[in-house]
Amino acid sequence: MEKSVLSDEEINKRLKSCGLRPTIQRAAVYRYLLENRTHPSVDEIYTNLSGDYAAFSKTTVYNCVQSLCEKGLVMPVTIGCSEVRYDGNPSPHAHFRCEQCNSITDIDVPNRGFDIQPPSGSVCKRVDIYLTGKCEKCS
Amino acid sequence: MEKSVLSDEEINKRLKSCGLRPTIQRAAVYRYLLENRTHPSVDEIYTNLSGDYAAFSKTTVYNCVQSLCEKGLVMPVTIGCSEVRYDGNPSPHAHFRCEQCNSITDIDVPNRGFDIQPPSGSVCKRVDIYLTGKCEKCS
DNA sequence: AAGGATTTTGTATTCTTTACAAAGTAAGTC
């Protein structure tokens, strides 16, 4: 659970540079995703942050992750598909999900792995590579 | 919309060989997925088949696609994630989804494309490669 | 400090999927 110690200023700077207002909630959600690389769901983010703030709505978390995804600061991980998980690292990499404990881990993939041609005439905006199986602990 | 003309006997044979009872509903769902390569959702399968049978429950479609997936006759496609789509062709290939018209098309990928190593110690059961973008028609 | 646009909040609602129990159906056994 590596902590990426980013100052509030740095967080806010990143948000502003994307045209996003650095609200307390949005910064908190972004920070949470940067510091917790477990690919948390909206519910997990909400549960873990709701103690820190008097009022904190789950709808806000939905709003935050959506705006963060739109600006490319964060990446949705739709492996498993019962709920969307979020990744604070938007650079290209693959994901492995354990179907028993539901953990998601990053996998480094050589760049050519993402060099897949879409059907002719269509434009590819993103490539997702998802592996599913059983993790080391659950084996 | 290529039609793979399979006889009822052939369909039933395939189901039996997997240990699945060849019920009318299950055979119909499997046939639909073999003949309609548009990666339909449960709702689409249900809507298109419900006219053919007096009573036909949507729950049955859920049950059928689940048993067919478990036996490997059919493949779930969780790209997009608002609803699960199903593919009658379970052999390894990638998928492209147009985020405008929601169509899903198959992409052939050289075998090495699926040769991605899971985290050490974990066992990989399946690899999904999903491309998202804009299809030719929607450009 | 004021005004305007964006964001948050909380509730209501939509939509997909699962749970469950009763009724129905297929397959093996005597």
Next chain:
DNA sequence: GACTTACTTTGTAAAGAATACAAAATCCTT
């Protein structure tokens, strides 16, 4: 061929994630 047993189907109810929406709050610019 009837019987038994296990599996399937059916329909309703319910769970669960995500969205819609309007009022309240907040941020940023002037």
